[in-house]
Amino acid sequence: MDPADFEQHRGHLRAVAHRMLGSLDEAEDAVQETWLRAARASAGDIESVRGWLTTIAGRVCLDLLRARRRRREEATDLASFEPPGGAEDPAEEAALADSVGLAMLVVLDRLGPAERVAFVLHDVFAVPFEQIAGIVERTPATTKKLASRARQRIHGTAPPPADLARQRTVVEAFLAASRAGDLDALLAVLDPDAVRRAGGRVVLRGAERVAEETAKNAAPAAFARLALLDGTPGLVVAPLGHLKLALKLTLTGNRVTAIDVFAGPTQLGRLEIRVFPW
Structure with a gap:
């Protein structure tokens, strides 16, 4: 040729x-x-x-x-x-x-x-x-x-929840605040009794403590994007598409009430990850 x-x-x-x-x-x-x-x-x-x-x-x-x-x-x-x-x-x-x-x-x-x-x-x-x-x-x-x-x-095949647009707005606000390390913005989107869990165990409790810890992770948050994790709104941290971390967010109204952190091949391998519907 x-x-x-x-x-x-x-x-x-x-x-x-x-x-x-x-x-x-x-x-x-x-x-x-x-x-x-x-x-x-x-x-x-x-x-x-x-x-x-x-x-x-x-x-x-x-x-x-x-x-x-x-x-x-x-x-x-x-x-x-x-x-x-x-x-x-x-x-x-x-x-x-x-x-x-x-x-x-x-x-x-x-x-x-x-x-x-x-x-x-x-x-x-x-x-x-x-x-x-x-x-x-x-x-x-x-x-x-x-x-x-x-x-x-x-x-996926199931129709998206009716309030998915609202959920997306909340998750995007959380992500923007995380990337900026903005404590005030994080507190505005976190429920006062919000918890952060890892391995199914509560490691942080209360909006202030969760916000402070989240603000420290602005660097990895730059790699995060929206996704559906087991059908629940969340974030995947995947530099160049290589999955490192996943955060599943539990929402009540316009506030994040819980953040479940998944890391490591075993935990991540069990998650069903789908593209967040537009």
């Missing part, structure tokens, strides 16, 4: 790989591997070079996702909220989180490789199921089910 022809599609392939893998470095590696495979193959009379290259990139990403799944999960280090690996570009990764949604990246990371590929290619890039089927080595009907299952895990 002519390098100039490949370069015309590099941006598209990079976007596909970035969204499927959630990592800029891995996306660049995937694009390079796509070029190597394309260069060894013959494009022949292919009707759509872009579609052909997307298929190759999809297979490369699927291989990487399967290899990632096989690797033993690294221990979560809650003392550091720096993203793993020093070569990642924070600005690029932040742009990905903003465009895709940080909570979605977290949920995507929990999907099986084939589910993730099917969902991203179809729902994000509108690749036909017939084409995706060849990548994930399934029938088109099964591939459609993979994407549907992924969609359900991301968004």
Whole structure:
């Protein structure tokens, strides 16, 4: 394949790989591997070079996702909220989180490789199921089910609560106050008898103590985004989409009455995390 022809599609392939893998470095590696495979193959009379290259990139990403799944999960280090690996570009990764949604990246990371590929290619890039089927080595009907299952895990099927807009406003106010370390703003959104729990045990009681502790965590709060945790409004702290911490908020009216903190692979693995409905 002519390098100039490949370069015309590099941006598209990079976007596909970035969204499927959630990592800029891995996306660049995937694009390079796509070029190597394309260069060894013959494009022949292919009707759509872009579609052909997307298929190759999809297979490369699927291989990487399967290899990632096989690797033993690294221990979560809650003392550091720096993203793993020093070569990642924070600005690029932040742009990905903003465009895709940080909570979605977290949920995507929990999907099986084939589910993730099917969902991203179809729902994000509108690749036909017939084409995706060849990548994930399934029938088109099964591939459609993979994407549907992924969609359900991301968004859920039950209609959102009627007062979700109010809940979102409260959670956003709590997050803004947390990021700013603003004690007054935190006290305004916390119930006077608010509690903070960890591992199901109350560790702090009273709005003032909870607000003071929350204000100290402004740095990790910068990584937090809204999500639904077991159907309850909350926050996920996930630098570059790597889940570190989750906060489930119990609301009464316009006040936060309880904050449940989840950390570590065991606790986080038990949570059902979905994208917060807009």
